[in-house]
Amino acid sequence: MTDTTVQTKALSRNQWWDVWDQFKTHKGAVVGGGFLLFITLAVLFGPYLWTLDPQRLDIRAKDMRPIYTLLWDSGAKVSWGHPFGTDNLGRDTMAKLMAGGQVSMAVGWVAMLLSIVMGTAIGVVAGYFKRFDGLLMRFTDLFLALPLLPLLLVIMMLFRDSLRKSFGPEMGIFILIVIGIGITSWMQTARIVRGDVLALKERDFILAARSIGTSPRHMISRHLLPNVMSPIMVSATLGLANAIITESALSFLGLGFPSDFPTWGKLLFDATDRMELYPERVIWPGICISFTVLSVNYIGDGLRDALDPRIRGR
Amino acid sequence: MTLMKRAIGSALALSMATMATAERGSDGDVKIIYWQAPSTMNPYLSGGTKDVDASALVIEPLGRYDENGAIVPWLVDEIPTVANGGVSADLTSITWKLKSGLKWSDGSAVTSNDVKFSADYCMSPDGGCAQLSRFGGVSSVDIIDDLTVKITFEKPTPFPYGPFVGAETPVLQAAQFANCMGAAAPTCTDANFNPVGTGGFVVTEFRPNDVITLKANEQYRDPAKPAFATMTFKGGGDAAGAGRAVMETGEFDYAWNLQLAPDVIAKMQEGGKGVPIAGFSTLVERLMINLTDPSSELGNERSTRKHPHPFLSNINVRKALSMAIDRELLREIGYGPAGKLTCNVVPAPAAYASPNNGSCLTQDIAGANALLDKAGFAKGSDGVRSKDGVRLSILYQTSTNAVRQDFQALIKQWWSEIGIETELRNIDASVFFGGDAGSPDTFQKLFADLEMYANNFSGTDPQSYLGRWRCDNIPSPDTQWQGENMPRFCDPAYDALHDKLQGTGDLEERAKISIALNDMLMQAYAIIPLVHRGRLSAHANSLGGVNLNVWDSEMWNTADWYRIK
Structure with a gap:
């Protein structure tokens, strides 16, 4: 009885199970995946459990230390009402971390999706259709030469008011930052995808598909895209990390979102003045940013191994 | 003469101090x-x-x-x-x-x-x-x-x-x-x-x-x-x-x-x-209310006298904004001993400081709410007041600076308590104060509903400082956005009184007129003073x-x- 079930399962086994099996062997990737899942759930659902308003000022409760400060300083000003402490205006750090995480993660995911879609489209078209190759790749070079921060500053100056009017201050800036990061980070993906498509095009199975008259649309969707999935997923994870860091850098420079709208980068920026007195205000957002980025990078590493059939099973 | 003596005296003292190295370069x-x-x-x-x-x-x-x-x-x-x-x-x-x-x-x-x-x-x-x-x-x-x-x-x-x-x-x-x-x-x-x-x-x-x-x-x-x-x-x-x-x-x-x-x-x-050094002059951190419409649809006529502000041109709204502010808390959080309370834009010298505006020192949220109710601004379902379809929603800009951002957050909270919605914006100080007519973010252009910064006048006579809020000092495209009348305040009576100040010699009379001018600005709530700041610098x-x-x-x-x- 038991034997047969195992047998059937093995027979109908999807290839993604193999990928998963391989992925599981990469310890870093599993831990990273767990952490990413945890932090995503925490920022998404945390505010429902921890209902303090991150923008609510409470001057009487300002400059609270995190609860663990009691371990070495029994006289510290702490409260179970604010387990991670409060800032100099009495805003709760834990609530701010969760609210900031939502924004930072949202910016990261959306910008990453945007850059992956653009990069893949341009890479596949450039690799498959020879006549577009030169044009698109020079276009890619052009974008690679654009410096991100000055470009974002200019975009912000030009479009801030009109976007703010149509979408409101926070959503307007969100769209601006996401588009800014998206259109300045698709180039690596495009280059990698184009390279892979060029190599695949010479393979026999493509030749066979072409000989039976497969249209370019089906060629791309059935034969090319599935085979370049692995580099795309890897660059997607790197793109996510990159977008979170860019958003943090922008916020750290005091650009981007309004000053009372927390993001991880902004929390870091606000805390630098009192870094020595209240190190936890720098440490926590810093940990959130770097651990998220690190875990995403590990996932990318694990995915690369798992998606490569030559490594799989070894 | 005494001035000269003192100057010579200090020069002597200095040259004594630097005797050993009294050589250029x-x-x-x-x-x-x-x-x-x-x-x-x-x-x-x-x-x-x-x-x-x-x-x-x-x-x-x-x-x-x-x-x-x-x-x-x-x-x-x-x-x-x-x-x-x-x-x-x-x-x-x-x-x-x-x-x-x-x-x-x-x-x-x-x-x-x-x-x-x-x-x-x-x-x-x-x-x-x-x-x-x-x-x-x-x-x-x-x-x-x-x-x-x-x-x-x-x-x-x-x-x-x-x-x-x-x-x-x-x-x-x-x-x-x-x-x-x-x-x-x-x-x-x-x-x-x-x-x-x-x-x-x-x-x-x-x-x-x-x-x-x-x-x-x-x-x-x-x-x-x-x-x-x-x-x-x-x-x-x-x-x-x-x-x-x-x-x-x-x-x-x-x-x-x-x-x-x-x-x-x-x-x-x-x-x-190194050591910090401080001195009090006439530096006042203040809110400049834009009395003109900064809406971007107006193109070249943005923030010019041609279009009055949809709701800040109503004095009761401006007054309510001022009443809702707890200046003592601002001073304590932002400046400590380097700040004093004031309700005047000319806070010093003592003879020129108006005694007539003390009421701003106490925060009055209930009063501000009552004032807005009376003015016909009713609270909507989201807690923001509006009247005839005009929502009391304010864009509040200042330069990027931790103390200013703290002030913004505090003031935003108080204003939300009186049903005014605030959007905060902070701009890099070099751009904000840069005076570049090509940038939309300068404090002269004031493409926002109000802005916060500090300013003072050099010397002890406020005549030219008070002259900043004359009609002819309003920044506009015609003046390449130069001019220091940021609120776009224009009152012929003010200009006339300022003309009188220019023609008055008696010091007591001058002080009286200066106080009257200051009071006109304060009672029009075109400028809302927040803190009288000391200047704090540091040297090695x-x-x-x-x-x-x-x-x-x-x-x-x-x-x-x-x-x-």
Whole structure:
């Protein structure tokens, strides 16, 4: 009885199970995946459990230390009402971390999706259709030469008011930052995808598909895209990390979102003045940013191994 | 006379102190950090303190204010007064006599023609001079002889020390700026970046919005000064970085305007490399209410008098904004001992401070709510008031600075309690105060509903300062967005009263009129004062001769600075 079930399962086994099996062997990737899942759930659902308003000022409760400060300083000003402490205006750090995480993660995911879609489209078209190759790749070079921060500053100056009017201050800036990061980070993906498509095009199975008259649309969707999935997923994870860091850098420079709208980068920026007195205000957002980025990078590493059939099973 | 004695006395004391090193250029390099980077060396083209201060290193006025607010002679031997005959008995003219033997840094002689030229330069009709209010009422500037120049006013001017007293109105070299009159002024970048001056230092390289390198002026009138051979004037960064660079790491010798929370300053001072210094002048952190419509749909007519603001033109709304603010808490959080409470835009000197506006000192949320209810602004389902489809939603801008962002957050919360929605925006200080007519984010353009910053007047007489809020001082596209009437306040009665101030000689009467003018501004709630700030700077322990002057440029006596050995 038991034997047969195992047998059937093995027979109908999807290839993604193999990928998963391989992925599981990469310890870093599993831990990273767990952490990413945890932090995503925490920022998404945390505010429902921890209902303090991150923008609510409470001057009487300002400059609270995190609860663990009691371990070495029994006289510290702490409260179970604010387990991670409060800032100099009495805003709760834990609530701010969760609210900031939502924004930072949202910016990261959306910008990453945007850059992956653009990069893949341009890479596949450039690799498959020879006549577009030169044009698109020079276009890619052009974008690679654009410096991100000055470009974002200019975009912000030009479009801030009109976007703010149509979408409101926070959503307007969100769209601006996401588009800014998206259109300045698709180039690596495009280059990698184009390279892979060029190599695949010479393979026999493509030749066979072409000989039976497969249209370019089906060629791309059935034969090319599935085979370049692995580099795309890897660059997607790197793109996510990159977008979170860019958003943090922008916020750290005091650009981007309004000053009372927390993001991880902004929390870091606000805390630098009192870094020595209240190190936890720098440490926590810093940990959130770097651990998220690190875990995403590990996932990318694990995915690369798992998606490569030559490594799989070894 | 007593002024002269004191000046000589302090000069003697200084020369005693520096006896061992009384030689020009013997003390190497001095490094100054301004966290707002200067964008020009010509104060006639920018009202920003950073630009005025940078220019004060190189170009100088005829007389200036000392650290006590008294006028001292600078490029002249004595300050003209009625007593010494320098000011005519009918108060319509003032005659300045330059020191003999003064040389520009290029070796040519300073003459009365340069003084006349500087006045003409600023008063040139299409120039958009940032210091025009200081030349208010001047009818002509005439050359008497090579060293003597007579400024004639349209009517009796009891305080004739507007032009050429204080760092804002220095003397420019006529030969250098001859082709830069009027609309051509901003195009003369070479002259604006490397002015020929009489001050202790000469620009060797000017990088706008970055670093200025200077060297000692070989032609400086005191052969033993300046003690420093070179100066590096670094601009940019933020106040915290500047404070750290002086007090904790000792990389710089002088840091300007450390607008940091009191606990942060105290922590930095523990670094032991430098000390903070403070002085109270007339600096007031204030909200400037835009009385005109900043809506971007208006294109070129944005924030101009053509379109009144949809709801801030209603005085009850402005009054409610002011009533909701707890100024004591702002002072405590933001400035501690470096701040005082005030309800006036002219908070000092004592004789000019109005006693009539004390009610702002207590926060009155309930009163503000009642006022808005009475004015017909009803709270909607989201808690934001509106009337006839106009929502009380405010865009509140200021420069990027931790204390200002804290203020923004606090004030936003109070305003939300009276049903006013606030969107915060902070702009890099170099851009905000940069005065660049090409940027939409300058404090002159005020493409927002209100903005917060601090300003003061040099010297002790508020006449030209109060002149900023006259109708003709409103920044607009016609004036290349120059002008200092940010609220776009325009009241003929105010202008008339200010005209009267210009014609009044009696000091008591002047104080009375100044107070009345201040009260008009305050009771119109065009300007909402928040905190009377002290100026806080820091210098390295090894930097001697620093004398924090809150009445003039902080860079007023850099020629006297030396290294303590």
